[in-house]
Each structure stands twice: as structure tokens, then as C-alpha cells.
Amino acid sequence: MNLLQDKQVAIVGGGPGGLTLARLLQLNGAVVKVYERDLSPEVRIQGSTLDLHVDSGLKALEKAGLMNAFKENYRPGADLLMVTDQYANVVYDQHEEVYEEAFGEAHFRPEIDRGPLRRILLASLEKETVVWNKYLISLSENEGGWLLQFKDGTVASADLVIGADGANSKIRKFVTDSTPVYSGVTMVEGTVYEAAKNAPLLWELTKGGKVFALGNHRTLITSAKGDGSLSFYTGCKKEESWAKNSGIDFNDHHQLLNWFREEYAGWDVIWEELFNNIHTHFILRPQYYMPLDQTWVTRPNITIIGDAAHVMPPYAGEGVNMAMKDALELCECLTSEIFPDLRSALKHYEQQMLARASAVTQMTLTSTAMLHADDSISNLLKMFSSEEEGGE
Numbered sequence: 001m002n003l004l005q006d007k008q009v010a011i012v013g014g015g016p017g018g019l020t021l022a023r024l025l026q027l028n029g030a031v032v033k034v035y036e037r038d039l040s041p042e043v044r045i046q047g048s049t050l051d052l053h054v055d056s057g058l059k060a061l062e063k064a065g066l067m068n069a070f071k072e073n074y075r076p077g078a079d080l081l082m083v084t085d086q087y088a089n090v091v092y093d094q095h096e097e098v099y100e101e102a103f104g105e106a107h108f109r110p111e112i113d114r115g116p117l118r119r120i121l122l123a124s125l126e127k128e129t130v131v132w133n134k135y136l137i138s139l140s141e142n143e144g145g146w147l148l149q150f151k152d153g154t155v156a157s158a159d160l161v162i163g164a165d166g167a168n169s170k171i172r173k174f175v176t177d178s179t180p181v182y183s184g185v186t187m188v189e190g191t192v193y194e195a196a197k198n199a200p201l202l203w204e205l206t207k208g209g210k211v212f213a214l215g216n217h218r219t220l221i222t223s224a225k226g227d228g229s230l231s232f233y234t235g236c237k238k239e240e241s242w243a244k245n246s247g248i249d250f251n252d253h254h255q256l257l258n259w260f261r262e263e264y265a266g267w268d269v270i271w272e273e274l275f276n277n278i279h280t281h282f283i284l285r286p287q288y289y290m291p292l293d294q295t296w297v298t299r300p301n302i303t304i305i306g307d308a309a310h311v312m313p314p315y316a317g318e319g320v321n322m323a324m325k326d327a328l329e330l331c332e333c334l335t336s337e338i339f340p341d342l343r344s345a346l347k348h349y350e351q352q353m354l355a356r357a358s359a360v361t362q363m364t365l366t367s368t369a370m371l372h373a374d375d376s377i378s379n380l381l382k383m384f385s386s387e388e389e390g391g392e
Helices: 016-027 057-063 067-073 114-123 200-206 253-263 269-275 319-334 342-371 376-390
Strands: 008-012 031-035 081-085 090-093 136-142 145-150 155-158 160-163 181-192 210-215 218-224 230-237 281-289 302-304
Touching: 008 016, 008 145, 008 155, 016 031, 016 057, 016 114, 016 319, 031 155, 057 067, 057 319, 067 114, 081 200, 081 376, 090 376, 145 160, 181 269, 181 342, 200 210, 200 218, 200 230, 200 269, 210 376, 218 269, 230 253, 253 269, 281 342, 302 342, 319 342, 342 376
Parallel strands: 008 031, 008 160, 081 210, 160 302
Antiparallel strands: 081 090, 136 145, 145 155, 181 230, 181 281, 210 218, 218 230
16 A cells, blocks of 8 residues: 555755655655755855765665766765874874775765755756745644744645754654753864865865864864865864853854864864864854654654654764665555554664664763873774774
């Protein structure tokens, strides 16, 4: 039986997880709308590049018939990593190793910028699948389905709602009472545009890939993007309340530079290039994760994927991959003939998703602690060495 026959599916959130799910469902004949709060597809996407993994992000793209498009848009070499200490002394450099494309091998994690990935996914959808400028303000049950109300005054109805609306999900509370737990680390994320001109030393240091700078319980990670910008995020241990009580205007690069000089005292002056440009865009990001033992009673016509279900810090590179794997597994459940009803299909998806999310969250928390510890560099180098020896 077709569980989605004559049903309208609403996906709230047009990130990689939501768009991947929409594509997979449409391939299976489902009627889908994606409601995205961005004003249009032309909105500039912030954030670092994404490394996709063979058993999750890449597998979802393959099932979606989009691997050729991915290979045309990914950035060879953008996955190469350099590790430095706080003085910008290089202690590990993958650029010195022979670069090989190895699609299908577990260790190969090709990078793609967020913008091109979104364009690939959007181009694969039926026209008018994504409805832009739809900021959800309320969700209510309506005759066995759901009524979605948006900030612009419009409403929409759906038989099945899937929250793909990120860390601050509005859909989550309709599915679970679980709330995010503060990890102890807060990031300041930023993007330097025209980095060759505005951060020339760091642009050269990054070599089109990534730099992990570690020291004194702090991290600073830079990532080159195909548009010539340099994205970065700091990471340091702060009280959860610091985000609200710091008194810093995060739109003022002078204040950010002064904060950085104090917080990262003793770090090389080269890193200040990230804060010297008036056009640099900053976002404060306290890092949260969902409880490892979270569980809930499945509802008959609503669920969540991606960060809405299992937000976690970025220090293991799993966020987007988890979201895309969620999309793949949820689609498989919703389009399977083995489940008697939607609730049974959603329950199976949620059970396997929660088990997987718990394991990956634990791994991510271990990585987060390691990178902000006394011996962060030596531990990271040991991890790289053991991976190489294990052939992973």
C-alpha cells in the first residue's frame, strides 16, 4: 500500500536535509511542498564547506540520482586539512600528501560549498516545490492533519509535517519534550569576502582547504570557499549565559577584534586578519546537543530530521551527513510496503535515527572535548596516525 497516496507532505526548512527528502519523495511520486524562511534562492548562504561521507551524504545523493551533478560541482582538494598551533606553525599538512579522488572509499570525504549543493538540490525538484519567504509562526492540528501559519499572513495545510528546520526548530516541540543541552563551547562564526585581498596571509595559509589552529583550550578553524571567501569559526569554553551577557556588539568588527585579542591572548597576529574587515559577517553560535538517551512516543503524522532531531557541535563533520541520511531513511520508511500505516513507518525511522544519533553525538562530544583540551594537537595527530594505520 502507498502510505502517501492522496496525502500532502509539508517539509519545514529548505536546508540540505529538507531538500534531499523532497527530492527522494518526489522520485517516489509523493506530493511535497518545502516551506523555507529565506526570501529567495539567491540569498547568500553562510557557513563553511561541507564534507560528504560515503555512507550518508553521498549515499543520499546517489539514491537521489544526483552524483553526476555533485561531481561537477564539488571542489577537489578542499577537503585537505592543515593543523597549526596558535602561532601559525604548521604541524600537519595533508597538502603534502598525494591527492587522489576515490569515490566509494570510506576515507574519501569530498567537499562542496553550501550554495552549489543547494542549487543542485533545487534544480532536481519539480517547479514550485519550494515556497520561499515562509517563516513559520504557528502549527496547529486540523481535521486529522496540520495547519501551518506563516509570518507573511498566509496559511497552508498538510497531512504529514516533517521538521527540517534546524537547531532552533519550531516543529521539535510537537514531537518531543527533549531540549538541547549546552556543550560548554561557544563559537563566533564569520566570513571574510574577497579573502585574497582582505585576509591575504590566511588565504595563502589555507591553500584552498581547511586550517585547524589549536592552542590554550581554544580552536580557530578556517575554510576556503569557491567564491573566494574564507569562512571561519572560533571555539572556546564559555558559560552558556555569555552569548547574552557579553555586552559585545557582534556587528562591530572593532569590538570583535578587541574581544579576540583578549580571549586569544598570545596567538599570532596573523589570525587578526579575520576581524579587520568592515564587511566581515559574524554570528554568535553557542553549541548545543540533544540528550544521548532521548526518546519519544511517535505521533501519527509529524516527525523531525537533521538538527531539529539531533543538533550537535560541528567538530566531527557529521551534521549535514546525518541530516541527509535521515532524509534517505525516512523516505525509505514512508515509501515501503511493509508498514501498515504512517505511524508505524515513522516509528521505525525514529528508532533507527535516534540510535544512530546517540552514537554520533557521543563521538562528536568526545571530539569537541579533545580539540579544546590541554594536549589537543598531540591527540589530534595521534587520531590521524591511527586512522592511517587502520586504512580508514
